[in-house]
Amino acid sequence: MTEQTPVTQAAATKVATLPDAQTVTSVQHWTDQLFSFRVTRPASLRFRSGEFVMIGLMGDPDPKTGKQKPLLRAYSIASPAWDDELEFYSIKVQDGPLTSRLQHIQPGDQIILRPKPVGTLVHDALLPGKRLWLFATGTGFAPFASLLREPETYEKFDQIIMTHTCRDVAELEYGRRLIAGLESDPLIGEMVDGKVVYYPTTTREQSPKMGRITTLLQDGTVFADLGLDGIAADTDRAMVCGSLGFNKDIKEILEGFGLEEGANSDPKHYVVEKAFVG
Ligand SMILES: Cc1cc2nc3c(=O)[nH]c(=O)nc-3n(C[C@H](O)[C@H](O)[C@H](O)COP(=O)(O)OP(=O)(O)OC[C@H]3O[C@@H](n4cnc5c(N)ncnc54)[C@H](O)[C@@H]3O)c2cc1C
Known part of the structure; x- marks a missing residue:
């Protein structure tokens, strides 16, 4: 019991410091270069089917300052506007700054999602x-x-x-x-x-x-x-x-x-x- 307490606190801190965090609900790998995943949807997020948002993970700490910045990329929302969750369909770029890490996400993990949808495929x-x-x-x-x-x-x-x-x-x-x-x-x-x-x-x-x-x-x-x-x-x-x-x-x-x-x-x-x- 005493051993578990610090772990829970650490996890809570991690979630609290991640801006615009959403939780991964499922992941499916289609090939060694393609996967799709679903995340929770922020209650306030409204978008038109076909639009994209910026999503990502926290980057590595800056070697000088030790501070971490979000590593974000544009992603089309693959789910329709009425869906309770958000779906994404992703490439796995071997040395890609984001997808070399994103491809390892598991249900329960957090990703960053900036809730500002835009796009012309509408x-x-x-x-x-x-x-x-x-x-x-x-x-x-x-x-x-x-x-x-x-x-x-x-x-x-x-x-x-x-x-x-x-x-x-x-x-x-x-x-x-x-x-x-x-x-x-x-x-x-x-x-x-x-x-x-x-x-x-x-x-x-x-x-x-x-x-x-x-x-x-x-x-x-x-x-x-x-x-x-x-x-x-x-x-x-x-x-x-x-x-x-x-x-x-x-x-x-x-x-x-x-x-x-x-x-x-x-x-x-x-x-x-x-x-x-x-
Ligand atoms: C408007 C917009 C919408 C996008 N929507 C999606 C999406 O829904 N799903 C998705 O996987 N990516 C999408 N992307 C690409 C995405 O933003 C990232 O480039 C991708 O996730 C790879 O990130 P990375 O940091 O690993 O590598 P990066 O440094 O971003 O890319 C490295 C190289 O990998 C190649 N590459 C990047 N993305 C792809 C791709 N999707 N297919 C084939 N080659 C690629 C390019 O040659 C690129 O120069 C979109 C990009 C834009 C501009």
């Missing part, structure tokens, strides 16, 4: 339309994991085409499972009602659909596969989340079809966000 930044294209590579799926579980997506669009390109099949699994569960979701299942078309592709490992989505759009494969004539500014809207190069290539393709880029203050036909910097 319904408010798009004009009304009939078909919504969601283009993602890698962890760029995260904001769409939120939007695919958001009722507004199904209220506003007749069809949602989710394209996700990764190198290997296992990297698609988080998205594949999420989409497979949409129609049986007690909250949004009825609204989903066959509206989601899932178009996964791989660039390295053999799979039913190989190739970069940019190539498959340019050579018309996507349209032939889905029985569509193309993309049109009067009916089609798009959201894009991938590397800088991917975003640039998709932008060019969309603009070739006559779509214009929108923003929160100026809704138009498509919106783009980086999945990471570098």
Whole structure:
């Protein structure tokens, strides 16, 4: 009993000094480079599905002052705005300052979450339309994991085409499972009602659909596969989340079809966000 007291006090101190602390409730590892986790949601946090926040851990103590600063990175919230908890879908960068440590979190651990959501992958930044294209590579799926579980997506669009390109099949699994569960979701299942078309592709490992989505759009494969004539500014809207190069290539393709880029203050036909910097 006497031995336990200092431990409890130390733990309490650690929690109290961590600013904006939230508690990890579950962790799932998908591959050696990808994992997802859920944390408690601050009661005051309001966000729009598709937005991102800054999350992180305390950094190492400064060798001179001994003081610790928070080590924060931008993360898309992968859960929808109505969820009681917050979900994140993360890369594990081997020498990454944050994710080399974040990948080891366990239920009960604390992370830092700055409750200031922002972002352009939101319904408010798009004009009304009939078909919504969601283009993602890698962890760029995260904001769409939120939007695919958001009722507004199904209220506003007749069809949602989710394209996700990764190198290997296992990297698609988080998205594949999420989409497979949409129609049986007690909250949004009825609204989903066959509206989601899932178009996964791989660039390295053999799979039913190989190739970069940019190539498959340019050579018309996507349209032939889905029985569509193309993309049109009067009916089609798009959201894009991938590397800088991917975003640039998709932008060019969309603009070739006559779509214009929108923003929160100026809704138009498509919106783009980086999945990471570098
Ligand atoms: C708006 C925005 C939203 C983001 N949302 C997410 C998210 O939902 N999930 C997520 O895992 N990351 C996301 N990121 C990236 C995230 O902010 C960090 O870069 C990532 O967690 C790695 O942190 P780190 O400190 O370990 O390495 P960093 O020093 O940040 O990155 C090291 C290098 O790793 C590569 N890298 C970083 N992140 C990724 C990634 N996601 N996929 C592939 N390569 C990457 C880059 O080449 C980068 O230069 C987002 C970034 C931005 C700008």
